[in-house]
Amino acid sequence: MRRIADTLAAALLAQRGCLFHWSPVCLGIGIGWYFALGKEPGLPLLAGLAGGIVLLVLIAWRCGPVVQPLICALVLIGAGLLLAGWRAQAVSAPVMGWRYYGPVEGRVIGIDRSASDAVRLTLDRVRLDRVAPDRTPAKVRISLHGPEGTTPQPGALVMTTGHLSPPGGPVEPGGFDFQRHSWFLRIGAVGYTRVPLMLLEPPNPRETVVFRWRMGLSRAFQTGLAGETGAFAAAVTAGDRSGMGQETLQALRVSNLAHLLAISGLHMGLLAGFVFMAVRRLLVLSPRAALFWPVKPIAAMAALLVATAYLAMAGGSIATERAYVMAAVALIAVMVLRRAISLRAVALAALIVLLMRPEALLSPGFQMSFAATLALVAVFGGINAKGWRLPGWKGKALALVMSSAVAGAATAPVAAAQFNQIAHYGLLANLLSVPVMGTLVIPSALIAVLAMPFGLQALPLWVMGLGLDWILMIAHWVAGMSGARGMVMAPPSEVLPMLALGALVIALWIGRGRWLGAVPIALAFWLWSAATRPDVLIAESGGIVGVMTPEGRGLSRDRAQSFVASIWLENDGDPVGQETAALRWPAGAIRHETGKRAAAAAGPCASGGVLVLNVPAAEASGARNCRIYDIDSLRQSGSVALFAEADGWREVTAKAVSGDRYWSVPGRIPPLGQQLQKVLESLTSGNAIARVHPPD
Known part of the structure; x- marks a missing residue:
């Protein structure tokens, strides 16, 4: 044991100077722990946890360099749980508990x-x-x-x-x-x-000054550029996707170019980089400014101001806030003469985002954005450390291909797990589109916005339209290729955390021990490959049922509940449409009746039979020997999954998996939320119209 302890101590001491990189990881573990709980922690528990954190901080103050990082990790994990719990209470608002x-x-x-x-x-x-x-x-x-x-x-x-x-x-x-x-x-x-x-x-x-300004800008772009091009321009500049058609959106998704719609790290980075470069080049034209002025910090400040305006213009979505934080960290680092792109900067940006919005940890945008950024910084940092460079245009071309390949490889598992699809030609589409976005679209958009007050936006809009038309052409071309999209089965809930842990160990750990991260990654992919899907799925509304057959999932209805049906088929990794899946519906032990008349006509079930109704069970008085799921029971349990076993059906409900949380019980307001509601009610009581409570 003594030897093992000495080995662990030596490994921790070897990480000194790089332990800050693990801060957002530990905070994220605590946040993830909160969301994985089956029951909402009460205020006494959260208060006790806060006291424990203070005690651990005092203990760490007196510990040595080996124990301190371990205690700090525990403190951050506890702080993550506490932070997520506080956030869930702070945003509380009434949820309608009736129709x-x-x-x-x-x-x-x-x-x-x-x-x-x-x-x-x-x-x-x-x-x-x-x-x-x-x-x-x-x-x-x-x-x-x-x-x-x-x-x-x-x-x-x-x-x-x-x-x-x-x-x-x-x-x-x-x-x-x-x-x-x-x-x-x-x-x-x-x-x-x-x-x-x-x-x-x-x-x-x-x-709503900013919102009206943003929508006015969206209308200006859609007026200056017709059709889908103008709608695309409004999406990438003002964050307004309301003009985008479903066909275009689908082409962008299949070609792995949908990230160009979200105002995220790519857009913010391209815009800030263009402004930084332009201001710096303009300043160095003056010999006095080049010799005596802090040109780089001034250019970084200008880029930060433009990025801040872009954040307001784009609507301040979670993805845009995250991109802004990452860009701001890099630009501030330039202003204080520090490295702009480093693992420390990525860790700081992740910490800020998680502190602002702990719930962002669960969003695909957060996961994919930081996966790509971490992979790019780690890979190119390693390349620069070894001095591997190609001069001239060859080096730039290689860097472009490598950056697209690295970012695509880092985000592919997350995209497959979250969206059940793999864009087989995504690398090709991004290589042909991203350079156009950086060299034509973003600069032209900025110039057009600056020229609009003077009525001189026609030329930059025309140039911007050329770039957007090219990207849309590439999206439709790639999406139309045979086998452009591959479908994969939804993984078990443990897979993504295991993939993230393994990737983080490989990227952040110093020394040969980093390759131990391959173990959880391999185990995660094994679990994914061995995953099975439910034999029966029942919608929360009782409006549709899906039964697994040898040909794939059969659906009880060919049109209704299309959103639920599409999600089920995507999670199965099945690319067919609802009408095709409805042709697979088997006649057997699973029966589905919709409406009172059909329920009343339902007869007895065979042994082990299941009857699903979208009306109360009392309407099906003739249904005997049936395991009934009616609208009343489904409202209590949520959607249901059934697994066939030797002794019958094993039931898993959405309510059982989600647990007893604030958001799973309509009408519940947590204690802090109740206090905020009382304050809000007192402020608005003077203008409120007298109303009565609806019947429960």
Whole structure:
């Protein structure tokens, strides 16, 4: 034991100077631990954890250089859990616990498109008929399915008659939890309307200034560039994807170019790099400035200011905030004469993002962004350390190919796990598109924005359009290739954390011990290859059922519940459409009846038979010897997965996997949230209209 302890001590001492790189890793472990809990930790537990952290800090103060890093790791893990718990309480807002139909009033704070290609609005300052303020959601998201009309202006107060319901749970146990996602966005209800909007008040000039400016810029780009080109321009500059067609979006996804839509590290890096280079070149034209002025810090400051304006213009999404933090860390490092690109800078950016939004750890954007950045910094840092360089254009071409290959390899497992697909020709598409984005699109967009006040934007917009047309052409060409997209089965929940741990050990550990990281990576891929899918899947609404057959999953309906059906098929790694999958539906022990009339006609089941209803079980009075899943039981359990075993069916429910969390129980407000709600209610009580609680 003594020898093992000495070996571990020597290994830790060898990491001195590089231990800061592990800070966001430990913080992320604590955050992930919080989200993996089956039950919400109460305030007493969180308070006790905070006291334990303080005690550990005091102990670490008196420990030696070997024990200190271990205690600091424990402190950061505990702090991550505490931080995520506090954040979940701080963002709390009422979640609708019932279905609602009636007047919906609110202020427009977001405009995008739904999966069904309908314009979708996000409203705050919500008012609902006969719903008390303390039970009214802070935000609602509503899709416009009625006659096409004029999209309301940002910040306008509008009213419509719509259907609202609580955010839905995972479409299958262990799947993406939309309830959790909505909780941290403070969206308490989602729905749709089929009637036109009514404008109650125009936008207040003193409110939503940035949002209105951003949407105005989007309209300017869509006016200057017609069709999908203008919509693409609005997406990459103003973060407005509402004009993008589903066909174009699908082509970008299949060709692995969808990352060009998200205003992320690539856009922020290209913009900041262009401004930095341009300002620096302009300054060195003056001999006095070149000799006596701090040219690089001045150029970095200018780039930081432009990046800050870009953050505001792009809407401040999580992806854009993350990209801005990474760019700001690099630029500030240049201003204080430190290395701009290093593992320490990446770690600092990750820490800042996790401290601001702990829930970002679970998002594919965070995972893919930092996976690509870490891989690029580690690989090119190693190459520079060994002095491997090619001069001239050969070196630049090789660097371009290597950067695309390294970033693609780093993000491919995350993309496959999160989106169940592999873009086989993604490297080719990115090699042909990313240079055009950096040399034509981003510079032209910046020049166009600067020229718009003077009416001189036509030429830069034309140049920008050439670049965007090229990218769209490449996207459609690559997406049309045979075998462009490969589908993979959804992995078990342990796979991504194991892949991340192995990759982090390889990238961050100093010495030959780093190659031990290959062990969890190999184990993760083995678990993935051995994964199996549920034999039966039942939707939370009872509206569709999927049964695994030798040909693939058979679906009980060929049109309804298309979103749920598409997710099931994607998770199976099955590229067919819903209509094809419906032809596989087997006649056997699994029966699905929709509507009261069909339920009433349902007869007895065979031994071990399962009957799924989208109405209460009382409607199926003739169904005997059946294992029934009706609308009432499914609302309590969420979606259901059944696995065939020798002694019958093994049941796994979404509720059991998600646990008893704030976001999984509509209407629950945590203690801190209750206090915030009381403050909000007291501030708005003077203007509130008297309303009564809806029936429970």
